[in-house]
């Protein structure tokens with residue numbers, strides 16, 4: 582059973598590098614990744630196949646070590662921890678939900694017995710009641726006496742989430758939790774993750790290639806080539822008419838040394854290549870094609886995006902104080 586969370590972010594990765602060497606060939610799976618997740622947050626990490634998502638999760642789950650950089654989860658330094666600390670970390674600090682439903686649950690135990698396993702390990706009291714309570718939170722109390730094979734994939738993943746949080750971990754890690762599910766069941770399972778985060782307050786990180794996950798989380802971090810590139814923040818606002826509306830805003834991530842990856846759509850739309858022109862304005866930086874002549878509106882061959890304030894052919898990175906979501910820089 583965990584006690585009060587230590588101060589600082591729940592997950593902090595700085596300049597994380599993981600290099601694999603296979604038959605003399607080096608693969609840089611993570612190339613200086615930065616990620617900060619605050620206590621209680623619900624964050625998704627998305628990216629194309631091969632972008633480094635599983636490598637990140639394997640490091641965060643304590644199964645692998647980074648080649649360089651820092652990874653600290655709830656006060657535990659994953660780079661320096663020894664064997665005994667690793668076992669304690671995997672038992673007390675993190676809970677996992679894996680993609681393969683068969684990897685999450687013991688096939689010869691019922692749903693209630695599976696959820697009770699971490700409670701037995703931690704020596705908690707009132708195990709049967711707590712297991713039922715968690716199955717109820719996940720909306721699968723009716724499956725309590727069923728074996729995994731007698732449940733649907735979605736039900737199994739909900740039981741898996743209940744099992745993963747039974748030991749009261751500080752952080753819940755999920756690797757493609759909907760990878761084996763159809764679309765509508767996937768939505769249900771993502772909602773279940775949102776619910777467990779909101780109800781129990783457990784910091785939750787979901788790694789997936791499914792871009793629709795951003796509809797269910799507070800923040801979506803995009804990984805490209807082993808680095809965080811952009812983030813989408815979502816918030817709910819109540820309008821004057823009293824109706825709540827969801828707002829999503831995309832930010833580029835600025836790392837400690839000032840590196841910035843522009844979103845691929847922006848690069849392609851403005852035909853930015855090799856070298857771009859920077860213009861420092863009082864409250865923002867202008868990024869334009871190298872052949873854009875300052876003071877003119879039209880760089881050669883570019884029509885510019887419709888409906889933007891900046892000159893066509895430019896992508897303006899504004900730094901106003903009052904723009905929503907920029908108070909934290911959007912670059913954690």
Ligand SMILES: Nc1ncnc2c1ncn2[C@@H]1O[C@H](COP(=O)(O)OP(=O)(O)OP(=O)(O)O)[C@@H](O)[C@H]1O
Pocket residue numbers: 601602603608609610628629630631632633634635636637790
């Ligand atoms: N154990 C390993 N040995 C060698 N290369 C590896 C190893 N694990 C991952 N890689 C390589 O590292 C890169 C990132 O892989 P990773 O599995 O982290 O990506 P991913 O985003 O999770 O992809 P997917 O969505 O397909 O699972 C890939 O080029 C992969 O081939």
